[in-house]
Amino acid sequence: xxxxxxxxxxxxxxxxxxxxxxxxxxxxxxxxxxxxxKPDAKxxxxxxxxxxxxxxxxxxxxxxxxxxxxxxxGGQDHPGSNYxxxxxxxxxxxxxxxxxxxxxxxxDAYLYGxxxxxxxxxxxxxxxxxxxLWLATDDxxxxxxxxxxLCAPDDLQVFKEPDRTRPPEPVKxxxxxxxxxxxxxxxxxxxxxxxxxxxxxxxxxxxxxSATKPPASKPPSATLPPAIARQAxxxxxxPTQLAPAKCFEQDxxxxxxxxxxxxxxxxxxxxxxxxxxxxxxxxxxxxxxxxPSKDRARYxxxxxxxxxxxxxxxxxxxxxxxxxxxxxxxxxxxxSGLANTPGLTYGTIDWKGVTEGRYGQGDAExxxxxxxxxxxxxxxxxxxxxxxxxVTTGERTYNGIYLGGEKIWTGExxxxxxxxxxxxxxxxxxxxxxxxGSTSIASATVLLVGDIYxxxxxxxxxxxxxxxxxxxxxxxxxxxxxxxxxxxxIKRTMSFWKLAQAQAKLPVTDIxxxxxxxxxxLPILKGAxxxxxxxxxxxxxxxxxxxxxxxxxxxxxxVPPKAGxxxxxxxxxxxxxxxxxxxxxxxxxxxxxxxxxxxENPVPPTTVQQQHVQVQVPMPMEGVEAExxxxxxxxxxxxxxxxxxxFMDLDRLEDGYVQNFTxxxxxx
Numbered sequence: 001x002x003x004x005x006x007x008x009x010x011x012x013x014x015x016x017x018x019x020x021x022x023x024x025x026x027x028x029x030x031x032x033x034x035x036x037x038k039p040d041a042k043x044x045x046x047x048x049x050x051x052x053x054x055x056x057x058x059x060x061x062x063x064x065x066x067x068x069x070x071x072x073x074g075g076q077d078h079p080g081s082n083y084x085x086x087x088x089x090x091x092x093x094x095x096x097x098x099x100x101x102x103x104x105x106x107x108d109a110y111l112y113g114x115x116x117x118x119x120x121x122x123x124x125x126x127x128x129x130x131x132x133l134w135l136a137t138d139d140x141x142x143x144x145x146x147x148x149x150l151c152a153p154d155d156l157q158v159f160k161e162p163d164r165t166r167p168p169e170p171v172k173x174x175x176x177x178x179x180x181x182x183x184x185x186x187x188x189x190x191x192x193x194x195x196x197x198x199x200x201x202x203x204x205x206x207x208x209x210s211a212t213k214p215p216a217s218k219p220p221s222a223t224l225p226p227a228i229a230r231q232a233x234x235x236x237x238x239p240t241q242l243a244p245a246k247c248f249e250q251d252x253x254x255x256x257x258x259x260x261x262x263x264x265x266x267x268x269x270x271x272x273x274x275x276x277x278x279x280x281x282x283x284x285x286x287x288x289x290x291x292p293s294k295d296r297a298r299y300x301x302x303x304x305x306x307x308x309x310x311x312x313x314x315x316x317x318x319x320x321x322x323x324x325x326x327x328x329x330x331x332x333x334x335x336s337g338l339a340n341t342p343g344l345t346y347g348t349i350d351w352k353g354v355t356e357g358r359y360g361q362g363d364a365e366x367x368x369x370x371x372x373x374x375x376x377x378x379x380x381x382x383x384x385x386x387x388x389x390x391v392t393t394g395e396r397t398y399n400g401i402y403l404g405g406e407k408i409w410t411g412e413x414x415x416x417x418x419x420x421x422x423x424x425x426x427x428x429x430x431x432x433x434x435x436x437g438s439t440s441i442a443s444a445t446v447l448l449v450g451d452i453y454x455x456x457x458x459x460x461x462x463x464x465x466x467x468x469x470x471x472x473x474x475x476x477x478x479x480x481x482x483x484x485x486x487x488x489x490i491k492r493t494m495s496f497w498k499l500a501q502a503q504a505k506l507p508v509t510d511i512x513x514x515x516x517x518x519x520x521x522l523p524i525l526k527g528a529x530x531x532x533x534x535x536x537x538x539x540x541x542x543x544x545x546x547x548x549x550x551x552x553x554x555x556x557x558x559v560p561p562k563a564g565x566x567x568x569x570x571x572x573x574x575x576x577x578x579x580x581x582x583x584x585x586x587x588x589x590x591x592x593x594x595x596x597x598x599x600e601n602p603v604p605p606t607t608v609q610q611q612h613v614q615v616q617v618p619m620p621m622e623g624v625e626a627e628x629x630x631x632x633x634x635x636x637x638x639x640x641x642x643x644x645x646x647f648m649d650l651d652r653l654e655d656g657y658v659q660n661f662t663x664x665x666x667x668x
Contacts (some may be wrong), residue, residue, distance in 0.1 A: 006086035007066050008244045011135050013143070014091030014113035016478075029112050030095055037098075044101045048110075051094045052285065052295070053087060053248060054588055057109055058094050062087070064125040065132055072133055087251050089113070089135060090244070090474070115143075120150045239471040239499050240428050240451050242411050246399050247384065248588035250409045256478040257520045259283055259297050260319050264570045264584045266376050266405030268323040269301050269316055275323070277304045277330075277369040279376075279574055281313065282585035284597045300597065306351040306368030307576040312602040320524060325377070325405035326513050326548040327525060330370045334362030338371075346371040346575060372577030374553050377404040379573040380446065380508060380564045382432060394434040401430050401446070402570050404550035406514045412473050414448070415512035415544045422542055424497070424515050425450045425506065426473060441566050448511060452504050453497040455542065460488060466496030479517040483540040490538025509561050512549035518542055 015028050030048035037047040051058040066083035088094065092113030099106045111122040114131075122128035131148035138145050146152060245251035252258060261267055261280050269278045278301035285295040297319055303311040316322055333339040337359030338349065349371060355364045384399035400409045408414060413424040429449040432441070451471075458466060469477075476497065484494050521543040523531040534540060551561025567573045570584060585594040 004063065004066075004082045004084040007069060007083055008086045008246065009089050009132070009136060010244050011141070012089035012091060012113075013115050013135065013141075014089050015115045016091050016113075016474075018115065018117045020117070026118070028091075028114075028118050029093065030118065042101075044099075046097070046099045048095045048097050051096050051109065053251065055094075057096060057107075058088075059084070061094060061109065061111075061125050065129060068125070068129045069132060069136060073136065086248070087245060089132070114150050116150065122148075122150070238502055239469055240426075240502055241471055242426075242473065243428070245411065246386075249586065250399065250411070252588065253407075253409060254411060254474060256475045257517065258285075258295075260516070260520055260524075261297075261299060261322055261324070262407040263587060264402060265407050266325040266373055267301065268325065268328060269303070269314065270321040271303075271314075275328075276366075277325075277373045278302055278314070279304065279578060279582075279584070280322075281583065282587070282594070282597065284595070298597065302578050302582055304369035304372040304574065304577040305365045306349075306354065308351055308355055309365050309368065310577075310579045311365070313598070315598065315601050323524070324514075324516065324521070324547065325373065326550065326552075327546065329548060330373055330553055333367045333370060335364075335367055336360040336362070338362070338367055344371070346375045346577065368577060372574060373405070375575065375577075376573050377550060377553050378562075378564045379404065379567045381567045381570050381573060382430065382446065383570070390434055390439070394436065396432045396434075398430045398432065401448075401508075402573070403508060403511060404513065404564070406550070408514055413453075413476055413515035415515050415547070415549070416452070416506070416510060417512055417549060418506070418510050419452070419500070420454060422455045422544060423452055423500065424476075424544075425452050425504065425511075426471075426476070428503070431505075441568075444566070446508050446563065447505050448508065449503060449505050451499060452501040454500045455495065456498040457493050457495045460492040460494055466494055467498075469497065469499070472497060475517055476515070479519050482517075482519040486535050486540050487538045490536075508563050509551070512544070513547065516543045516547070522546070 017025050017027050020026050029050075034048045037045060037049070039045045062085040063082070066085045069085075070083040088111070092111055095110050095112060097108045097110060108123070111128055112118055114120040114122070122131070127149060129148075131146055131151065134143075134146035134148070134151075143151050245254055249263075253262060261283065263280050263282055265280050267278055267280055268275050281300045281302055283297060283299045285297055288294045288296050296317075299316040299319075299322065300313055301316055301322075302313050305311055335354060338344060338354070346368070350358075351364065351368065353359060354362075354367065379402070381402040382396075382398040382400075383402065386397045386399055388396050390396060400407065402408075408427065410427050410430060413426050416423045416425055425448065427448050427450040431447045431449060433445045433447060434440075435443045435445075438444075453472075456466075480495060480497065488494055518540055522534075522540070525543070525546050526534070549561075551564075555561060571578075571582065574582075583594070587595065
């Protein structure tokens with residue numbers, strides 16, 4: 001069978017919530033009662049559950065819709081190929097209704113997201129296809145032009161049935177509102193201007209070579225597309241439109257509170273008796289036993305160590321067992337010979353001498369992880385190339401970057417060193433600019449291009465609402481809605497992200513790191529009880545205030561961070577701190593065997609009884625300016641009192657490490 005080529009839709013009218021006739025906001029989804037899967041007194045169930053990206057029925061819908069769409073708008077560029085929607089249009093969600101009894105089970109699928117609310121849902125791909133075709137082809141975006149059964153009920157169909165004997169009248173506009181790539185129509189009689197992108201090769205075939213052409217603001221010509229540096233940005237008051245996700249994993253990471261951590265990222269993990277450093281290899285979602293309508297994220301991590309004492313992988317059953325790399329600061333080395341020798345790196349240390357005690361007493365595994373993590377923090381790796389204009393402009397563009405310990409996609413926010421300290425940038429392009437006359441990536445400059453936003457707050461006034469910016473990423477919008485629901489009743493204030501500058505260009509040295517949802521990360525960093533108390537007081541701050549910045553752990557005498565070391569492959573950033581043959585999963589964008597998740601943790605090898613010195617990590621940041629002007633010491637880096645008691649002996653902090661003598665078999 002021919003491979004499926006993904007089709008990316010660049011426009012959607014889907015709504016996650018709507019305003020009802022009673023002027024109240026309600027979710028555009030099944031009600032809470034409809035999501036309740038508890039059986040009745042007779043053991044019968046009747047409930048809805050959301051189908052995730054990749055579910056068999058969800059994939060079947062996208063295959064059918066992709067096939068119908070390509071037959072309608074044409075696809076002679078790839079004869080003999082099959083087609084599939086890369087994802088349903090933004091804010092459209094597929095739910096399955098499950099009706100079961102003692103004898104049989106019946107399941108039907110319904111698509112929610114129509115702007116008229118949850119009672120307007122599609123029952124089949126055929127029902128939804130006229131609406132999809134309208135989204136893909138109507139330049140004007142006028143719902144009156146849609147012929148689906150929801151937009152044009154049966155009693156209006158006679159007036160809305162399009163005339164298929166002649167092409168639709170073109171809409172004359174100087175610049176189309178949606179970025180799109182024209183696909184040749186089947187015939188001149190049915191000519192349309194589809195708002196879809198069909199990559200030149202499927203993501204399953206992607207081996208690190210450019211798989212897509214970037215969306216253009218007008219139909220592409222035969223010449224090379226213009227580089228980012230030559231594109232005129234919109235006025236400062238106009239936000240840049242978000243491009244659709246270009247692969248499955250990017251789509252997963254764009255969703256609110258789905259996954260907090262990503263494959264290839266550096267993260268702290270709970271070892272049971274202390275915390276250690278690791279790289280995330282893969283992830284998966286499992287249904288909660290107590291709450292079948294909710295998913296739980298699980299991760300497979302590879303602990304970091306020195307080259308002579310590498311450890312097996314470990315399954316982390318929930319996100320409570322992980323912390324972002326930048327949430328804490330690494331401690332000083334436990335061996336005095338390493339701590340007192342400036343300029344050492346993971347690659348220059350004599351690890352055999354360390355394990356033999358020539359550098360004093362300490363834990364070689366812990367020190368190996370500390371130096372490895374610092375090396376990773378100094379690295380950067382570009383991935384998923386999009387364009388290559390090195391001949392004309394000396395630039396390439398990419399869909400993502402591993403910046404230090406974190407994985408960052410285009411279309412998502414990052415924290416900035418410049419500005420107020422709380423400013424963010426929504427990244428729209430990642431540009432690699434070669435030195436004139438050079439083809440070496442070692443001397444190339446990496447820039448992030450995007451819109452800068454400032455955190456702003458308004459006093460609550462009748463009839464006054466913050467601007468509704470639909471060009472902000474979904475995670476950013478939903479997190480702000482969550483925070484406002486807590487602050488408005490108590491503080492009588494509402495917050496929003498205010499555009500400060502569109503299409504700004506910043507070097508990677510101006511980037512602190514990923515932006516995290518306060519609603520998702522603060523309950524982990526502060527603890528559920530402390531976070532609940534904050535909610536009752538209406539005090540939901542920005543999670544970024546609890547985080548370090550990339551480069552802080554390698555900074556000397558407050559010297560600004562360097563761009564870092566370019567690493568072609570992400571695995572190379574970890575070097576010999578992980579076992580040979582370690583693989584970082586591509587998730588839904590990789591082969592199925594990469595998604596297989598082990599059922600249990602491997603049994604660590606038996607070790608000779610010895611004394612271990614374990615660091616109850618991490619050392620605190622220097623005081624961080626908190627809201628209201630106070631200094632946050634340990635709490636300033638996301639460590640709650642309960643966390644400190646768990647892994648840090650404050651009475652002996654000045655010693656540089658804490659000695660815990662364990663029995664044989666204790667693992668790092």
